[in-house]
Amino acid sequence: MKHKKLYLILAVSIILAFFLLIIGLKQIDLSPKRLKTAFVNRVSEETAIWVLQNIESKVIRNFRNAYKLSVLPLNNFGSFKTKTKELNIGESARGHLSFYIAEYKKKIFVIDEKAMISHIDTNLNDEQISIKNNLSFGENDRVLDIHIANKKLYISAVKVISDCGKHFILEANINMEKLIFKDIWSSNSCGKDKGKHIQSGRVVSYKINNIEHLLISSSEAHANQPTLDSQDPDSTYGKILIINPTDGSSSLYATGIRNVQGLVNYNNKIFFTDQGPEGGDELNKGNYDANYGWPLASYGKDYLLDQKNAFLEDYEYLSDHNSHGFTEPIFAFVPSFGISQVVLINNNFQPKCLNCIVISALNGRSIHFMRMSDAYDKVIYQEKIYVGERIRDMIYANEGQSIYLALEDTGSILKVSN
Numbered sequence: 001m002k003h004k005k006l007y008l009i010l011a012v013s014i015i016l017a018f019f020l021l022i023i024g025l026k027q028i029d030l031s032p033k034r035l036k037t038a039f040v041n042r043v044s045e046e047t048a049i050w051v052l053q054n055i056e057s058k059v060i061r062n063f064r065n066a067y068k069l070s071v072l073p074l075n076n077f078g079s080f081k082t083k084t085k086e087l088n089i090g091e092s093a094r095g096h097l098s099f100y101i102a103e104y105k106k107k108i109f110v111i112d113e114k115a116m117i118s119h120i121d122t123n124l125n126d127e128q129i130s131i132k133n134n135l136s137f138g139e140n141d142r143v144l145d146i147h148i149a150n151k152k153l154y155i156s157a158v159k160v161i162s163d164c165g166k167h168f169i170l171e172a173n174i175n176m177e178k179l180i181f182k183d184i185w186s187s188n189s190c191g192k193d194k195g196k197h198i199q200s201g202r203v204v205s206y207k208i209n210n211i212e213h214l215l216i217s218s219s220e221a222h223a224n225q226p227t228l229d230s231q232d233p234d235s236t237y238g239k240i241l242i243i244n245p246t247d248g249s250s251s252l253y254a255t256g257i258r259n260v261q262g263l264v265n266y267n268n269k270i271f272f273t274d275q276g277p278e279g280g281d282e283l284n285k286g287n288y289d290a291n292y293g294w295p296l297a298s299y300g301k302d303y304l305l306d307q308k309n310a311f312l313e314d315y316e317y318l319s320d321h322n323s324h325g326f327t328e329p330i331f332a333f334v335p336s337f338g339i340s341q342v343v344l345i346n347n348n349f350q351p352k353c354l355n356c357i358v359i360s361a362l363n364g365r366s367i368h369f370m371r372m373s374d375a376y377d378k379v380i381y382q383e384k385i386y387v388g389e390r391i392r393d394m395i396y397a398n399e400g401q402s403i404y405l406a407l408e409d410t411g412s413i414l415k416v417s418n
Contacts, residue, residue, distance in 0.1 A: 071386045072416070075369070077352045081417045085124035089411035090114055096411035100146045101404060102153075103397035104174065108404060108413065111155065113142040117179060122398045124415055132178040140165060140194050144201025145393075150212055153179060154245075156201035158191070165195015167218055167236070169203065169243060185248045187218065187236040198237075202263035202272070206242060214243040215253060215286075217260035217272065226295035230256050238294060240272065240286065256292040256326060262342035262359065262394075269376060273339045273359060274329075276300035277317075281336035282329035283359065285376060293318070293326035299334055330372075331379045337364030341394040343403065349418055353383075358403060360391035367391065367405070367416075387414070 073080045090097045090112050099112040107119040110128070115135040120128045137143075138160060144167075145156040155170040167187040172179040191198040200219035205212060218239050230238025233252060240254040240263070262273035263286075270286025280300025284292060297318040321328040333339065340360045347354050355372040365388055371380040393406035398417075405414040 069384065069386060072367075072388075072414075075350075075385055076383050077350070083124050083415045083417075084407075084412050085120065085128075085415075086410060086412045087120070088118070088128055090116060091411075096408055098142075098392050098408060099406055099411070100143065100393045101395055101406050101413065102146045102148045103395055103404075104148045104153075106398075108395075108397070109146060109148065109153070110413070111143055111146045115141075115143055115155065115157070119176075120413070122402070122415075124413060131176060133172070134178070134180050135170075140196070144199075145203045147203040147205070147214070148174070149205045152245075154203050154214065155181065156203045156216060158195040158198045158201070160194045163194055164190040165193075165198065166190060167195070167198050167201055169214065169216060169245075171245060184245050185216075185243050185250060189235065189237075191237070200257075200260045202260055204263050204265045204270075206265055206270075207268075208242070212245070214245055215263065215265065215270065216241050216243055217257065217263050219259050226258070228295070230258065230294045231291070231296070253288055254286060254290045254292065256290075256294045256296075258294040258298070261340045261362075264342050264344060266344035269344065271342055271344065271357065271376075273342050275339055276332070276336050277302055279334045279336050280317075281333040281339035283331045283333075283339075283342065283357070283370070283379075284327070284329050287327065290327040291325070292329070293321045293324070297321045297324060297326050299329075299332040300336065330377060331370070331382075337366070338362035338390075339364075340391055343394055343396040345396050345403070346400050349400065349403075358394070358396075360394045360405065362390045362392065362408075365389055365391070367394075367403075 070076055073082045087110060089099050097112040097114060099110055102109045106122050108122055109119045111117045114137045117133055118128045118130045120126060140160045141158060143155055143157045147154040151174045153172050153174055157168050157170060158165055159168050168183055169185040170181040171184045172181040198219045200217045202217040204215050206215040218237050218241060229235040238257050239252060240257060242251045242253050257274055259275040260272050261275055264271050272284050272286055274282040274284060276282060276298055277300040280298045299319055318324050338361050340362050343358050345356050345358060350356055350369060353369045353371045355374060355376060357370045357372055359368040359370065366384050366386050368382050368384050370382040373380060389410060390408040391405050392408045395404050397404055401417055403416040407414055
């Protein structure tokens with residue numbers, strides 16, 4: 001039975017890929033009823049139902065009712081140039097490890113969640129080259145982001161010391177032979193379950209009075225059972241923080257945040273993405289001292305309807321942020337798609353998308369080009385382009401000529417150029 005299921009899955013995948021490529025998903029009836037009718041006379045009903053639950057949910061839902069959905073390299077206005085390079089990324093029982101990317105001197109630096117660091121040229125022509133470092137990550141330690149500024153490489157990570165999992169920022173001078181890291185900041189309390197629920201740790205540069213600082217995001221301790229840490233000014237969780245890398249001091253930039261998976265500073269414009277609960281992924285404009293409402297306000301709902309919020313039983317999220325004193329998102333995605341990184345691109349990259357923001361998705365396996373108003377406070381339109389893999393990270397690099405995507409399913413980098 002297992003072999004029969006495997007062959008059936010392979011056959012269905014090939015047929016679906018052929019349909020998507022040839023006729024662009026325009027006239028395909030992919031309803032479960034039609035699929036089941038085609039299968040049930042040849043295989044057992046149990047097998048047909050298994051296929052519908054597993055294949056239909058992961059592939060077909062991306063396309064049903066998606067009239068004229070573009071599939072990379074196509075877009076609504078033409079076609080991109082693409083190039084893919086498979087990397088040597090570590091693996092676990094769940095597949096390739098998550099990894100993050102940054103650009104430095106025409107090289108793409110790569111770090112996986114266990115702090116294995118390497119680099120490859122921006123054209124993706126040469127072989128991946130490893131760089132030694134002084135880090136030794138344990139079972140529960142993991143990297144959350146990488147950032148390069150002023151000849152220094154910064155790592156955002158969860159490290160567990162004496163059963164206490166904290167959020168750390170590490171710094172090393174750029175050295176292509178070996179990187180020697182030191183801790184420059186850590187969260188002021190332990191995360192629950194040895195830091196298991198610290199999921200957010202994006203890092204970008206941020207200048208104050210022309211002095212280099214860092215902006216970092218911090219995750220709330222437990223996503224499905226929120227506490228009021230995001231609203232507590234004394235807690236480092238559920239915040240965007242300003243870090244002084246010289247002395248390790250920190251201060252609040254914004255509060256009321258759930259799980260920031262994307263953060264960008266583009267010409268002193270701060271934008272971030274925040275994963276909602278079930279529904280309610282957000283694109284936000286970063287404003288100093290703003291409160292974005294979590295866990296009191298959200299356009300989503302709890303993942304488990306019978307699960308109570310830790311801070312108040314039977315609480316329903318406020319959907320209207322502004323009238324309750326919170327900052328509204330620029331855009332909320334309902335349903336959500338596992339929003340991840342965000343970048344801003346210049347108007348030459350995609351001329352039809354002025355003031356363009358690009359967002360990537362994990363579960364949605366897609367990128368979204370969003371044309372913004374001149375004030376960057378309103379979405380004029382968005383175009384979803386299906387990529388087909390979970391996208392953990394994304395950078396806009398190569399002198400503004402390319403977008404690079406960290407593809408988690410195959411452990412690859414995808415270069416997208418106009």
